[in-house]
Amino acid sequence: MVKAIQINEFGGPEVLQWVEVDVPSPGPGQLLVRHTFSGLNFIDVQVRKGSYPVLPQLPAILGAEASGIVESIGEGVNNFSVGQRVVYASTYPGAYSESRLINADVAVSIPESISDEDAAASFLKGCTAEYLVNRCYPVKSGEVALVHAAAGGVGLFLCQWLKELGVTVIGTVGSDEKKDEILSNGANFAVNYRSESFKELSLDVTEGRGVSVVYDSVGPDVYSDSIDSLRPRGYMVNFGNSSGPLEPIDPVELNVKGSLFFTKPSMRFYQLDRKQLEESSNRLFDVMERKAVRAVIGQKYALSEAHKAHIDVEARRTIGSTLLVC
Numbered sequence: 240m241v242k243a244i245q246i247n248e249f250g251g252p253e254v255l256q257w258v259e260v261d262v263p264s265p266g267p268g269q270l271l272v273r274h275t276f277s278g279l280n281f282i283d284v285q286v287r288k289g290s291y292p293v294l295p296q297l298p299a300i301l302g303a304e305a306s307g308i309v310e311s312i313g314e315g316v317n318n319f320s321v322g323q324r325v326v327y328a329s330t331y332p333g334a335y336s337e338s339r340l341i342n343a344d345v346a347v348s349i350p351e352s353i354s355d356e357d358a359a360a361s362f363l364k365g366c367t368a369e370y371l372v373n374r375c376y377p378v379k380s381g382e383v384a385l386v387h388a389a390a391g392g393v394g395l396f397l398c399q400w401l402k403e404l405g406v407t408v409i410g411t412v413g414s415d416e417k418k419d420e421i422l423s424n425g426a427n428f429a430v431n432y433r434s435e436s437f438k439e440l441s442l443d444v445t446e447g448r449g450v451s452v453v454y455d456s457v458g459p460d461v462y463s464d465s466i467d468s469l470r471p472r473g474y475m476v477n478f479g480n481s482s483g484p485l486e487p488i489d490p491v492e493l494n495v496k497g498s499l500f501f502t503k504p505s506m507r508f509y510q511l512d513r514k515q516l517e518e519s520s521n522r523l524f525d526v527m528e529r530k531a532v533r534a535v536i537g538q539k540y541a542l543s544e545a546h547k548a549h550i551d552v553e554a555r556r557t558i559g560s561t562l563l564v565c
């Protein structure tokens with residue numbers, strides 16, 4: 240038996256229960272991984288509330304990302320060995336546990352130079368930043384990008400990666416205290432979008448032309464001003480809805496405001512097979528090993544205290560990556 244954070248019903252942080260669960264031996268294609276750290280992601284909050292339908296049934300264990308050590312290996316798995324350090328991100332939850340079974344095809348080996356802690360703090364968020372800046376909208380040196388929730392987990396990876404690519408970054412944050420964090424991690428400009436206009440700043444910085452791309456994980460609270468911050472044929476990349484679901488998009492608005500592009504991407508469609516997963520994680524490990532991008536771990540909680548981490552992330556109190564120590 241191992242300990243895990245399970246939900247029996249959807250709801251607030253109080254539905255997160257610390258329970259004992261059985262972990263069977265790995266079946267064909269599976270690994271048994273003893274977790275060292277689980278990465279908390281905002282999507283866990285949405286899954287907990289029942290607003291993101293990925294759980295096949297309840298009760299279920301939350302968590303989309305973890306690092307750990309391979310303890311045993313199922314039939315047909317040839318690319319991992321017992322004792323190897325691995326990290327994974329999977330839309331199929333279950334990472335809030337001391338150990339679990341995971342399909343070997345979603346796990347990758349952690350390079351020697353990267354700690355388990357940094358791997359769990361960076362894999363899902365960093366691979367998200369990777370596909371957003373390189374493949375969703377392949378942004379180029381000299382362009383200007385607007386990044387919402389820039390002090391968040393994905394946000395700080397975006398700021399650093401964009402700086403590495405030579406892009407000017409305007410980052411938005413929900414409180415003045417977060418401004419320094421983004422300015423010291425790649426952003427050129429910081430706006431508190433609860434009290435200042437990111438649209439005005441975007442137009443000032445670009446001398447009225449507008450930014451090339453908006454990387455938006457916030458959704459309805461920022462949609463309208465984001466569209467107005469774009470240059471003609473600019474890209475609105477809405478990859479999250481931290482402020483709630485977006486209303487249906489009006490295609491005529493996209494047309495009249497500059498032949499704009501709108502996309503709502505998911506990482507799984509940028510990691511369609513093992514080759515794409517490895518290419519994406521290798522790009523992430525490369526920028527981390529070169530120290531161009533690092534995991535900013537703002538807070539850590541014991542796995543048993545996952546409810547406290549959920550309270551803090553929903554209250555917008557967290558910075559960068561949040562870890563659960565398994």
Ligand SMILES: NC(=O)c1ccc[n+]([C@@H]2O[C@H](COP(=O)([O-])OP(=O)(O)OC[C@H]3O[C@@H](n4cnc5c(N)ncnc54)[C@H](OP(=O)(O)O)[C@@H]3O)[C@@H](O)[C@H]2O)c1
Pocket residue numbers: 279280281282363364367388389390391392393394411412413414417456457460478479480481482483504505506507552553554555556557559
């Ligand atoms: N599509 C994909 O492939 C993909 C992959 C990973 C993550 N995501 C999405 O990306 C977003 C960021 O994920 P993350 O794990 O790195 O989380 P996070 O950014 O660390 O946390 C969410 C942040 O959103 C901001 N926010 C704005 N309005 C909010 C509201 N009403 N309630 C709570 N927070 C609000 C807060 O920052 P401020 O206080 O500074 O505004 C908060 O810190 C999430 O929406 C997530 O679902 C998408």
